[in-house]
Amino acid sequence: MTRIGIAGLLAAIALAACGGSGNSQAGSTSSAPSISPSGPPAAATVRLADFSLDPMSVSVKQGDSILVVNAGKSPHNLWLRDASGHVLVKTPNLKPGDQTTLKLDLPPGSYVDYCQEPGHESLGMKGALTVR
Template identity: 40%
Template sequence: MGPRNNRIATALAVCGLVAAAIAAAGCGRAQTADLVKGKQLFAGKATCGSCHTLARANTQGTVGPNLDLAFQADKRDGLGQSSIRGLVEDQISHPRRGSAMPAGLVTGQSAVDVASYIAYAAARPGKDTGALATAIQPKIGPPAAAKGGVLTIPADPTGALSFTAKKATAPAGTIKFEMPNKSPIQHNLAIKGPVTGAGPIVGSGGTSTFTATLKPGTYIFYCQVPGHEAAGMKGNLVVK
């Protein structure tokens, strides 16, 4: 019996035999959870996503285990969402001694929300839909304007698929493009229009840069990571 199986055995013992038979009913935990808040906390303020990969939350942290892989076997073995939620809540309040994971990053209802979102999303094929699909909303700032031959358009730092500006302006001529990436996801910056150009795809902490000689006209700036432009990671660049 591996550690994973021991964990399942413990979860079932805690819930009791009767509860095990109706595990899907939630093992006596009747609190309702807000999955949208849980997803927002996971990818944002609670910082879980900076250490953990969870595909549906678009996070790619590698300090801790990949949570899709961590709960794949549990889900395949039929462990219900409420049991997985219980395991995650235990991990949030009691990481093992000396763990890189700080204890109590979220507490109370917030811990219930985060744990419920993981229980829902981990190892679940496909993408989030409905309110969950738009749970992580970008903060759009003022238009970006080229200064001293440099145009800086940062990626949204929260993990939303967006830049922090939807509009940009630059004079014709040689411009250096810069996209600082503080989000937990990989991005790049590219332009298409009268002239094209693209910087390298960079991870968290990197900056995607390239230089282009711009002709007057209207351009689209966008991220070339598959799916990102379609999800809204783009804007208009006007060159005069």
């Protein structure tokens, strides 16, 4: 074998040794769920699914935080409106697996929590939130 042939063979072996573990998928990307800055623990967790909220009814104290988790396969968000329909609080759109924390500095009362994505509320992504 010539010197060039040996050098080529050694280069091929070296490149093969530097390869990955063999269990990665082509074209896949890894992204960690987004997490809001740390603070006091959430008083409740609301899971957004396709197409429901879990739980449908949440009761928290004024100033509490809730953790909002997109457990669905589509982008979702969580908006809160008062009895007159004014939107008071809203999350950004959350990709599947993402989460965020909402601090609820709202006066005591009853609110509607829902996904604002077109059609999602009418498909069942609507619940009740009570601040006491």
